[in-house]
Structures are given as C-alpha cells and as structure tokens.
Amino acid sequence: MKIGVIGYGVVGQATAATLRLIGHEVFVHDLNPQRMAAGISDGLDRRAEANDVEVDFLCVPEGHLNEALDGLPTESLAVIRSTVPPGTTDSLAAYFSRPMAYMPEFLKEATAQWDALNPAFMLVGTHDATQGDLLTRIFAPLLVPIIRVEPAIAEMVKISLNAYLHTIISFWNEIHLICERTGLASHVVGKICSQDPRVPSYGATMHGKPVGGRCLPKDVTQLINFAGELGYSADLLKEAQRVNAKLAENAAVAGEQVRVGGDSSSVQRRNGPVPLAA
Numbered sequence: 678m679k680i681g682v683i684g685y686g687v688v689g690q691a692t693a694a695t696l697r698l699i700g701h702e703v704f705v706h707d708l709n710p711q712r713m714a715a716g717i718s719d720g721l722d723r724r725a726e727a728n729d730v731e732v733d734f735l736c737v738p739e740g741h742l743n744e745a746l747d748g749l750p751t752e753s754l755a756v757i758r759s760t761v762p763p764g765t766t767d768s769l770a771a772y773f774s775r776p777m778a779y780m781p782e783f784l785k786e787a788t789a790q791w792d793a794l795n796p797a798f799m800l801v802g803t804h805d806a807t808q809g810d811l812l813t814r815i816f817a818p819l820l821v822p823i824i825r826v827e828p829a830i831a832e833m834v835k836i837s838l839n840a841y842l843h844t845i846i847s848f849w850n851e852i853h854l855i856c857e858r859t860g861l862a863s864h865v866v867g868k869i870c871s872q873d874p875r876v877p878s879y880g881a882t883m884h885g886k887p888v889g890g891r892c893l894p895k896d897v898t899q900l901i902n903f904a905g906e907l908g909y910s911a912d913l914l915k916e917a918q919r920v921n922a923k924l925a926e927n928a929a930v931a932g933e934q935v936r937v938g939g940d941s942s943s944v945q946r947r948n949g950p951v952p953l954a955a
C-alpha cells in the first residue's frame with residue numbers, strides 16, 4: 678500500500694521504518710530540509726510527488742497539526758500519531774472536511790525503532806469500520822493485538838498513559854525526597870516494594886530526578902489544561918508537577934552549595950544514614 682509519513686522526527690522515522698519493513702511503499706514529507714534529506718537517503722520518496730496515497734500518518738508535534746494538514750491532499754485517510762487531547766481528531770476532521778483517524782504511538786525515544794516494531798498492542802481510533810479495517814490491514818503483519826475504539830478514547834488512552842507514567846515516577850520521587858532527609862536509600866525501598874506483584878518496577882527502581890524527556894512533562898500539562906477547560910482541577914497531576922519542581926530546586930541548591938563550599942556531604946545527608954534493618 679502507498680503510505681505517507683508527514684514529519685520525519687522520532688515518531689516519523691520509526692513509523693516509516695516499520696511500514697517499509699512490513700511491505701508498504703512509504704513517502705515522506707518534512708518541513709525541515711535536513712530531515713527531508715535524511716528521509717531521501719533512507720530510500721523514501723517525496724510525498725509531494727506521490728499519487729494514490731491511501732493513508733498519511735501525521736507524526737508532527739501536536740502544535741503543528743494544522744499546518745501539516747493544510748497542504749495535504751484530502752483523498753487520503755489522515756491518521757494522527759501525535760499526542761493530543763480528546764476531541765482533537767474529530768475537530769480537525771470537521772475543520773478540514775476530510776477523513777481522519779487517531780493511532781497513538783507508545784514508543785520510548787531511546788529505543789524508538791525497536792519499540793515501533795515490537796509494540797505490546799496497537800490502538801486504532803476511528804468512527805468508521807472501513808477505516809478501522811484499513812488500518813488493521815496495514816499493521817496486521819506485526820502480529821500484535823489491535824484494539825479498535827473511537828478516536829477520542831484512543832486520544833484519552835495515550836494522554837492518560839503518559840500522565841500515569843509521570844505520576845508513578847513522581848510518587849517515587851516523593852518517597853526519594855522523604856528518604857533523603859534520613860539518609861535512607863529510596864532505590865532499595867523501591868526495589869523491595871516492586872517485589873510485591875501489585876507494584877510495577879517502573880519508577881520504583883529508577884527515580885530521583887525530575888521527570889524528564891520531551892513527552893511526559895508536556896503531556897501531563899496537556900491533560901491538566903484539558904481538564905481545566907472542562908472545569909475540573911486535576912490536583913493530583915498538579916501536585917506531581919510540584920514534586921518534580923521541588924526536586925529540581927533541591928538539585929539546583931545542592932549544585933550551588935557544592936560550587937560554593939566544595940563539599941556536598943552536608944547536602945546529601947543531613948542526619949546521617951539510618952540502618953535499613955529494624
């Protein structure tokens with residue numbers, strides 16, 4: 678099948694490579710000439726020169742979706758992969774009077790290509806069974822479960838998942854801030870807690886820095902703002918952001934003290950270590 682990939686960044690490159698590997702003909706477009714050149718040197722043709730493209734995957738930052746859709750031929754099914762608040766696909770479909778769907782990408786930046794080829798599941802958000810069938814057919818060779826829902830549910834799943842991951846790291850960062858005040862090793866605490874089948878190791882074993890990366894911080898803000906527009910104050914998510922801000926502040930103060938005093942021991946352990954075993 679002829680497929681377009683609009684935006685050749687982290688998600689676009691992983692999407693294009695996956696689609697090619699499973700047998701599709703992929704065409705690329707990126708506003709950035711260097712990214713465009715990377716696509717061409719990866720063996721892709723230009724989207725602008727392609728005819729009969731059936732599906733275009735939009736892999737641009739969510740703030741650029743309008744401009745990406747502006748010049749796109751309206752015959753194809755435009756599928757958003759960016760992380761967006763619920764209702765975005767429907768609004769854009771109505772505004773641009775064109776068929777649209779939503780398929781979030783769950784990859785991690787550090788392992789993007791591998792994750793895109795080996796997803797735990799794929800989520801297809803359409804209102805139309807024909808469009809759902811088309812997207813299911815495209816990814817069928819990956820042999821992973823494909824869940825079909827309406828676009829707004831798929832949008833809410835993606836943004837909730839990122840807010841969950843942000844919150845779980847923030848929870849462990851809060852435990853870290855408490856442990857730090859007594860010299861307890863929060864990673865030991867987390868690792869042992871995660872032996873309980875109810876506790877995931879995500880965050881429990883890796884924490885102690887403000888939540889980073891390009892996605893989790895911005896997506897939790899997107900969800901807080903979305904809730905705010907609905908008249909709901911997402912207080913837990915706001916507190917999660919504050920925990921991370923506190924951690925960043927602490928790190929800045931510690932850096933300052935190390936720089937001024939040349940000795941970090943007073944910052945790292947105020948009361949000395951406390952034995953783990955009671």
Ligand SMILES: NC(=O)c1ccc[n+]([C@@H]2O[C@H](COP(=O)([O-])OP(=O)(O)OC[C@H]3O[C@@H](n4cnc5c(N)ncnc54)[C@H](O)[C@@H]3O)[C@@H](O)[C@H]2O)c1
Binds near residue numbers: 708736745784
């Ligand atoms: N990076 C991740 O790990 C990840 C994972 C899942 C979802 N996402 C989401 O996917 C979206 C894209 O993220 P990314 O990390 O791939 O971004 P990126 O910055 O790596 O790549 C985006 C690309 O889009 C191009 N672009 C911008 N406007 C354009 C336009 N109008 N037409 C054509 N190209 C245009 C940019 O030049 C850039 O090359 C975001 O919404 C992000 O939240 C990212």
